[in-house]
Amino acid sequence: MLLAVPALRALRRERPRDELVIAAQPRIGRLLEALGVVDRSVDFERLGLDALFASEASGSEHQWPARCADELKRSARLVAWVGARDPVFVRRLMTLAPGSIVAASTAGRRPVWEHLADTVGAAAHDREIRAPIAIPAALAAEARRELARLGWREHDRLLVVHPGAGGPGKQWPAAGFAEVVDRVSTLPHLAIAIHQGPADAAAVAALPESLIACAIVLREPPLPLLAGVLSLAAAYLGNDSGVSHLAAALGVQSVVLFGEAQRPWRPWAEHVEPLVVSLAALREPDVERVTADLASRLA
Numbered sequence: 001m002l003l004a005v006p007a008l009r010a011l012r013r014e015r016p017r018d019e020l021v022i023a024a025q026p027r028i029g030r031l032l033e034a035l036g037v038v039d040r041s042v043d044f045e046r047l048g049l050d051a052l053f054a055s056e057a058s059g060s061e062h063q064w065p066a067r068c069a070d071e072l073k074r075s076a077r078l079v080a081w082v083g084a085r086d087p088v089f090v091r092r093l094m095t096l097a098p099g100s101i102v103a104a105s106t107a108g109r110r111p112v113w114e115h116l117a118d119t120v121g122a123a124a125h126d127r128e129i130r131a132p133i134a135i136p137a138a139l140a141a142e143a144r145r146e147l148a149r150l151g152w153r154e155h156d157r158l159l160v161v162h163p164g165a166g167g168p169g170k171q172w173p174a175a176g177f178a179e180v181v182d183r184v185s186t187l188p189h190l191a192i193a194i195h196q197g198p199a200d201a202a203a204v205a206a207l208p209e210s211l212i213a214c215a216i217v218l219r220e221p222p223l224p225l226l227a228g229v230l231s232l233a234a235a236y237l238g239n240d241s242g243v244s245h246l247a248a249a250l251g252v253q254s255v256v257l258f259g260e261a262q263r264p265w266r267p268w269a270e271h272v273e274p275l276v277v278s279l280a281a282l283r284e285p286d287v288e289r290v291t292a293d294l295a296s297r298l299a
Contacts, residue, residue, distance in 0.1 A: 001028045002245040003113040004081070005037055006129040006268050010122035011079070013129075018076055023047055027223055031246075034224040035133050042071055052096075054088035072096045079120060081105040106264065113268035130268055132251025135231035143228030147193070150216045156191040157298065159184070160230060160247070161215075162238035163207060164200025170240050172257045173282040174206035176290065180237065181211060183291045187298055193218055193233075195226065195243060235297045237290070240265060240274070248272040253297040255290060 001024050012020050022029055022038040029041025051067035072078065078097040083089035084104045093100050107115040114124045122129055144154065152158065161181060165171045181192060192215040196204040204217070218229065227246060230236065236247040236254040244256045248267035256267060258274040266274045275293060277286040 001025075001032065002242060002249055003265070003268060004116050005032075005133070005249060006113055006126075007079075007116040007120045007122060008032075008037055009129040010117060010120050010126070011077075014120075015077065021071070021075075023071070028242075031223040031227065034136065034139065035227060036136065037133065042069075047071060049082070049089075049093075052089045052092040053083065053086055068096060077101075079103075081116060081119070109264055111266055111268075112264050113266075127270070130270055132269065133249050135227060135250060139224055139228035140231050141228075142225060143232055146221070146225060147216065147229060147232070150218075152191055152193070152216055156189045157187075157234035158191050158193055158229075158232055159294075159298065160193045160195060160233045160236045160238075160252075162195045162197075162200070162236070162241060162243045162247075164195075164197055164203035164243075165239035165241040166199070169279065170259065170262065171203055172239055172277055172279060172286075174203060176277075176282045176287055177237070178208050178211055179287050180291045180294060183287075184295050184298060187295070190234075190298065191216065193229065195229075195238075196220060197243065235294060237294055255294045255297065257290065 001022065008020065019039045021040045021042060022032055023042050023044045026043050032038045033041050046069060048068040073096055075097050078100040080093060080100060080102045082105065083093065084102050090102045093102060101119055103119040106112050117124060117129065161177060163171065163174055163177045194204060194215045195218045198220055218226065227250060230247045230252055231250050233252050236252045238244040238247065238256060240256060240258045240262045244254065245267050247254045248256065248269040251269065254272050256272060256274050257277050258266065259279040260276055263274065275290060277290065
């Protein structure tokens with residue numbers, strides 16, 4: 001959903017008087033609301049889109065619309081990045097919301113964010129839709145209070161590290177994170193914050209105890225609070241993950257580690273260029289490149 005931000009901005013610009021609503025997983029929806037990207041979010045599961053798929057629908061066609069939420073029927077314009085390969089789904093959705101745009105969520109090797117923007121008629125070179133998201137002052141203030149409670153001294157620069165990802169296959173070895181952090185830790189006035197999301201316990205546990213002991217550890221903070229923390233960071237280091245996309249979207253100086261196969265999922269932020277590393281094994285040249293990139297952002 002964070003990769004859809006440029007597309008969402010284009011939709012808002014096209015219809016500034018309309019309410020912009022996102023259907024998403026609730027945590028992500030609330031985050032996009034808190035950041036002002038959308039006006040309102042709804043739980044994707046509550047829309048009842050399963051009733052429109054050929055494998056799920058039953059009964060005559062005059063019965064299945066009743067299983068779908070009124071949100072679909074009320075929409076002035078609906079964009080769906082789901083179901084494009086099922087002609088029955090597309091036809092039924094068009095019946096509920098005439099004029100809908102139904103497109104696949106990805107397009108081969110093309111950057112995902114660029115494909116999503118294109119589906120709503122936005123140009124990839126439109127810099128306005130790729131500007132960093134401004135964090136609300138209240139979120140930044142809340143983050144300062146929480147970091148202070150955890151021991152952060154505000155005159156120290158903050159490096160946020162996220163060693164987890166959506167799956168082990170997208171994670172750089174924990175030893176790599178530890179080595180890079182150790183090498184940049186000699187920089188003056190630097191505080192390390194390690195983020196652990198709901199699926200990151202193993203990735204954080206694999207880090208050396210000595211690193212955990214001297215770092216601020218953020219264990220499953222609410223996403224709006226995490227956004228506030230990231231907005232205060234001097235730099236960020238992480239794998240290809242939602243947290244990394246959030247850091248990039250907020251304009252944080254970010255080193256984001258990708259495997260070659262993940263390149264299409266690159267962030268949309270113009271200031272972030274994914275660093276391709278070996279995810280299967282730790283290699284010294286990768287450690288050196290990651291350290292150099294991160295150190296330059298902290299210089």
